[in-house]
Amino acid sequence: MAHLNLVQAVNQALLTEMARDERVLVLGEDVGLDGGVFRATEGLYEKFGPQRAIDTPLAEAGIVGTAIGMAVYGLRPVCELQFDGFMLPAFDQILSHASRLRGRSRGRFQVPLVIRAPYGGGIRALEHHSESPEQFYVHIPGLKVVIPATPADAKGLLISAIRDPDPVVFLEPKRLYRAFRQEVPEGDHAIPLGQARVARAGRDVTLIGWGAQVHTALQAAELLAAQEGISVEVLDLRTLSPLDLETISQSVEKTGRVVIAQEAPRSFGFSSELTALITERLFLHLEGPVVRVTGFDTAMPYFSLEQYYLPDVGRVARGVRQTLSA
């Protein structure tokens, strides 16, 4: 076991897979010599050389588009896109090609590609550096979307993403990169995609989150247990697509009440789909309406107001009380 923070765990996953499989390589802006702007790829250039830790020109469509070709040819490229807000130039390549080539070629060509990007707010960054774009990617058939919330999961899920035969968008909550350390298993540590985690067991309410919101949810659960005797079950989705509906169902059948916390804008987002699924399938188990605690239908504010935009412990706890009083 190593005591690692989340960004170190990402680094460990890359090191492990690159050592295990010579087809794996990383490419992106400043990922080589510099080790990445968050140091996620530190040491890879020294260990594996410039042909496997590749500094590319500053062009996101170019990075993802050429990586699609590499993946089709049999390599296992892991792209780093430097920030959430800079993923958009690559969107056409992701939507029109990475996710569709298997279908278009009836399986002749596949795209085992990972697109990593730091995402989410809370680090007092510039505009376009604090976005939560997961809803764009979960809507794309053929793509998988993974968001870890702990160092151990970051390593285990990234390893599985790299081994996956389909393209994966892997969003890393940058607020958690250095937030805390955790024991992370050494070496080959793979956590299957598509499996949610019960981060805290409880009886009264199911509180669903992903990424940094898992920790806000855990703190809210702690507070509500200590001060009001409310027993909150916290689910960390880990993989948004494909979704682990079974774990959600088991929890909701038990609690009958659901709160979903997301950083992204409120409307038409992932929490909307979760609400629809729960309503369609678990309606008779529900004792009240599903409550969403979210960002607002605005642009992500600059950092002097971001603490009001991101759901915090108080707002999440308020959502839980709301569903209990319904």
Added chain:
Amino acid sequence: MVKSSKTRTGSRKPVAKPAGNNRQDHLWSLGPPVEILRPDGRTVAKEEPDIAADDLLKMYRWMVNGRVFDERALKLQRQGRLGTYAPLSGQEAAQVGSAYALEQRDWLFPSFREHLALAVRGQSWSGILLYHGGSEEGGRVPEGINNFTPSIPIATQILHAVGVAWAAKLRGDPIVTLVYFGDGGTSEGDFHEGMNFAGVFQTPTIFFCQNNQYAISLPRARQTRAETLAQKAIAYGFEGVQVDGNDLLAVYQTTRQAMEKARQGGGPTLIEALTYRLGPHTTADDPTRYRQDEELQHWQERDPLIRMRLYLERRGDWDEARETALWEEAKADIAQSVTAYEQAPARDVEEIFKYTYAEMPWNLQEQLADLRAYLQESGGQLPE
């Protein structure tokens, strides 16, 4: 090479030059387009090009097959037996010369008009019809043929071709990739990013631009102020060359040279083949809205098939009887392909879901089951 006189005279600030300068003696001026055959079938140079007679005849055969296929596909679409189709007539030399130049191990990346190039590389005409008949099965390239499936969004396939070439280079495989795109495609960002990556990483990629003069309705001059498209290569640090795209031999030879250079580690080349789309952009287009009859006539006189036929006749390799026989044979072959296409088995609705992921996730399984249940309720078919 650019002279660094400013550095020598000690000036540190770069001197901005006025934009839009249209002088003809630019540093980046290229030579005239590569030509081997004149429109009358005579060679430009005295000596014969070094291409085996067998290859000449095979390439001519492909050109005729492409023309016959194209005319048949257009008719099928008009009869409601085929979906939207992008005709290639006029571009046979550009497609055959380039595709035939490649080796089997090399990879070819079409856009959406390269039916003939795909066929030259071994794909069946019936499969190509199937694609335009609305079946993804037509995009299933048989194992052993290194053709990519068509990319309809403009210029996006350029990056894939660079990526495959780059991966092959990293692995030490001596293959070359060739990617087709049009004059309009050179305005897209993916063209720029692909050319730039290829230059930086010296990938073995041939960028093959079929400049057919129009991007749907917009003429080439409205895509860029640049004198040529080929000169764009210079900005990325590699060679660009213009070639008469209706001259089969010039296209073939230029592509061979670019291929050999790439295979030997010489990096990418941009080839701009000057050609003309004799028909509409697609079967949904009416070119009389934006093109003059005189222009069409000018290019009809430069039909690549006529030029090649005249050349073969002049060499003594061809005559009227062989010409007639070739067209009859091509028509029979294409007719057979049409039959095979129209006899393709009916598809199951599972085909919609099956290739989305390597393994079908629960949501797709559920949606497929629901569709099956609906069909069963309505007697196995969609209700009228």
